[in-house]
Amino acid sequence: MRTRVVSPGVNFEYLMWIFTRISGIALVTLAVVGMATAFVLGARTQIDLPTLMRWTFFPNPNHVVNSNIPDVTLGWANGFWQVMQILLVTFGITHGFNGLRVVLEDFIGPSFTKPLLRGFLFMLWLFMLIVAVYVILNS
Amino acid sequence: MGLNSRVGFFEGLKYQGGWPMVSWMLHRITGVGILVFVGMHVVASFFLQQMGSDWSIAINTIYESWIFQIFIIFFVLFHALNGLRIAVLDVWPQFLQYQREALWLEWLIFIPVYGLTVFVLVQHALIGG
Numbered sequence: 697m698r699t700r701v702v703s704p705g706v707n708f709e710y711l712m713w714i715f716t717r718i719s720g721i722a723l724v725t726l727a728v729v730g731m732a733t734a735f736v737l738g739a740r741t742q743i744d745l746p747t748l749m750r751w752t753f754f755p756n757p758n759h760v761v762n763s764n765i766p767d768v769t770l771g772w773a774n775g776f777w778q779v780m781q782i783l784l785v786t787f788g789i790t791h792g793f794n795g796l797r798v799v800l801e802d803f804i805g806p807s808f809t810k811p812l813l814r815g816f817l818f819m820l821w822l823f824m825l826i827v828a829v830y831v832i833l834n835s
Numbered sequence: 836m837g838l839n840s841r842v843g844f845f846e847g848l849k850y851q852g853g854w855p856m857v858s859w860m861l862h863r864i865t866g867v868g869i870l871v872f873v874g875m876h877v878v879a880s881f882f883l884q885q886m887g888s889d890w891s892i893a894i895n896t897i898y899e900s901w902i903f904q905i906f907i908i909f910f911v912l913f914h915a916l917n918g919l920r921i922a923v924l925d926v927w928p929q930f931l932q933y934q935r936e937a938l939w940l941e942w943l944i945f946i947p948v949y950g951l952t953v954f955v956l957v958q959h960a961l962i963g964g
Contacts, residue, residue, distance in 0.1 A: 717925060720918040727915075745955045746904055753911065758880075785877075792870040799863055828877045831884055 712794050719787040726784050730755040737771045755780050758835055778832060785828040793821040854938050862917050865910040872898075872907060901960040908952050916941050 731739075731752040739748055742764040750759040757773035765772060797817050801810060850856065876898060883891035897903055920941050924931055 717922045720915075721922055724915050724919060745952070745959065746899065746901065749904065749908060749952075750899075788873065792866070792873065795863075795866045796870055799867060824874060824877060827881050831877065831881050834884060 712798075716791060716794060719791040722787050723784065723791065726780060726787070727752050730780060738765075742766075754784060756832070756835060781832045782829060785832065786825065789821060789824050789828065793817055793824075855934065858917050858920075858938060858941075861913060862921075865914040868910045869907075869914060872910070901956045905953055905956055908956075909949060912945060912949055912952075916945050 731748065734743065734748060734751050734755075739751070743751070743760065744763065747760055747763045753759075755777050757768045757777070760772055761768055797814065800813060800817075804810060804813065852859070875894060879888075879891040879894040882888040883895065898907075920937050924934060924937060930937070
């Protein structure tokens with residue numbers, strides 16, 4: 697581990713620091729909204745705990761097909777949930793890859809591999825984002 | 836900057852950081868863990884959706900098992916609660932002098948919620964739902 701040197705002022709590190717807080721709070725809010733709406737839709741009698749957990753993490757209709765919900769297309773699979781899923785995936789994957797960048801850069805310190813690592817993580821971030829949105833729009 | 840930066844893992848464990856250090860370590864471990872879990876799950880779901888691959892079904896079956904869920908709920912719940920603590924203390928830094936009390940509050944919320952979840956999951960698994 698090395699000490700990280702962060703220069704003052706509005707820069708990349710500062711913006712990502714702000715983004716981590718905002719996206720973290722947004723992810724918790726999205727999860728709470730998803731769980732609350734599930735209860736409004738009748739989760740108390742139609743869903744068991746593991747299914748409710750899966751739905752809270754990610755409100756995808758494929759997460760509740762094994763439950764006692766008679767028809768998943770009614771209320772559980774529509775444009776609102778697609779927007780929720782895309783928001784969750786965008787915030788989640790960006791938050792996650794930025795976190796991985798912070799952890800890895802703490803280990804390597806100032807090194808010539810840093811731009812390579814950032815490029816690699818950027819490509820992986822873009823790839824995961826595209827794959828995840830593709831899965832959402834096709835489910 | 837005067838700190839020795841070449842410290843091994845087990846030497847690092849000797850550092851008497853207490854609960855704030857444990858939270859810091861757990862936050863990083865759980866964060867990377869969630870990224871690995873979500874990344875594999877997204878890729879597996881892609882291949883399951885597009886071609887119905889056997890290995891995708893295998894991975895998603897592991898992810899749906901109650902033993903795995905006991906781990907993943909620990910990772911996600913701890914990371915969320917600890918992240919909220921960090922965000923709250925960053926917005927109101929004057930509360931940093933109470934950060935040990937904030938940690939107590941965090942575990943006070945975590946233990947009942949996690950305990951109840953594990954209880955229900957184990958009960959569900961033993962009865963066989």
